[in-house]
Amino acid sequence: ELYTEEYARRGQAHAALWTFGQTLQSVFACRIGALTDQMAAAGSSLAAAARALGRQRLLSTLIMAGLTVAFACGIVVSYYVVHELRFDRYHHDAARIYRLGAELSLGGTPNAIASTNAAPALAMVEEFPEVERAARVRPMGRKPVRHGNRQFYEERMLWADASVLDVFSFPMIRGNPDTALVQPRSIVLTREAAEKYFGARDPLGRTLVVNNTTEFTVTGIVKNVRSDSHFVFDMLCSLETLYDGNREQMEAWFSPFVHYSYVVLAKDASPEEVERRLPGLVDRHVGDDAAASGASLAYFLQPLTRIHLHSKLRHELAPNGNFVSICAFGFVALSILLIASLNFVNLMRSRAAVRTREVGAAQVLAESLL
Helix, strand or coil: CHHHHHHHHHCHHHHHHHHHHHHHHHHHHHHHHHHHHHHHHHHHHHHHHHHHHHHCHHHHHHHHHHHHHHHHHHHHHHHHHHHHHCCCCCCCCHHHEEEEEEEEECCCCCEEECCECCCHHHHHHHHCCCEEEEEEEEECCCEEEEECCEEEEECCEEEECCCHHHHCCCCEEECCCCCCCCCCCEEEEEHHHHHHHHCCCCCCCCEEEECCCEEEEEEEEECCCCCCCCCCCCEEEEHHHHHCCCHHHHCCCCCCCCEEEEEEECCCCCHHHHHHCHHHHHHHHHHHHHHHHCCEEEEEEEEHHHHHHHCCCECCCCCCCCHHHHHHHHHHHHHHHHHHHHHHHHHHHHHHHHHHHHHCHHHHHHHHHC
């Protein structure tokens, strides 16, 4: 009747639209009404469940305490496991960065170490087309650092090539990453170190005296190094300073094995192929001298993302983790969650055997959910 009236007054098209709108309103009204009734019923069930749990405080406390402890353990252990598995993966080119290790033998058993001499990484950039960039770092040891009347002993200091800020993703807050460590006696600080020595003042261009002998100029500030890095630092000092610009000494093959060398391979490069060419590199540069002394030298590549959990070399920059331990922690966390879940099911099932006869299955389900 209403449709006929609309049709007579305004025409067929308007009458059809009006009818469609009225139908939608009716459908939504019915669904909202049904949903409201369901929500009210659910609220009543949960309220009744809460009262039932309150009457059985001991059993309810045991159930909730077991689940709480299990989930807390699971969350903490999961965070630790994920943190360990993510080591060094935040670097932009992490999948293409490799550390160069060395295997030394002086007429006896070969020793695999994480450090190298000064030359091989730079030689690989020059002679291997697959190697795009290289960088070296070298620990400084514990040194006194002073600015004015502020002096502290720093233990996380590294000598570093200027290219270290290109190979690794240490975000620069102040300064130019391309030139920050190029000049001798230049130093890059983390934000925490900069605040420790300079407070709220701009540190760029200011000086720090290291080991009471050498004055360094602050040329850059980087964000604090993340904890999921296989090496951390508070200060990076230009490696040029150590050799005073002597390029031959900086690139010498017969130098101490105290450098940690990293290379970035091209996207389509095969690390296995690069490794196969490393013996030829050694033969070209130190083969005759090594043979004459009865020593042997070989190099190998380690993926950056596998150093923390899988490297077992001597002379590591920092203590590494253990993949087996990480798996054990994960297994323990899953076991705790499984035991707590079985305990919950058993306790709820024993109570449901009685409660189902009293209030019905729906009420028991509400109590379990709550």
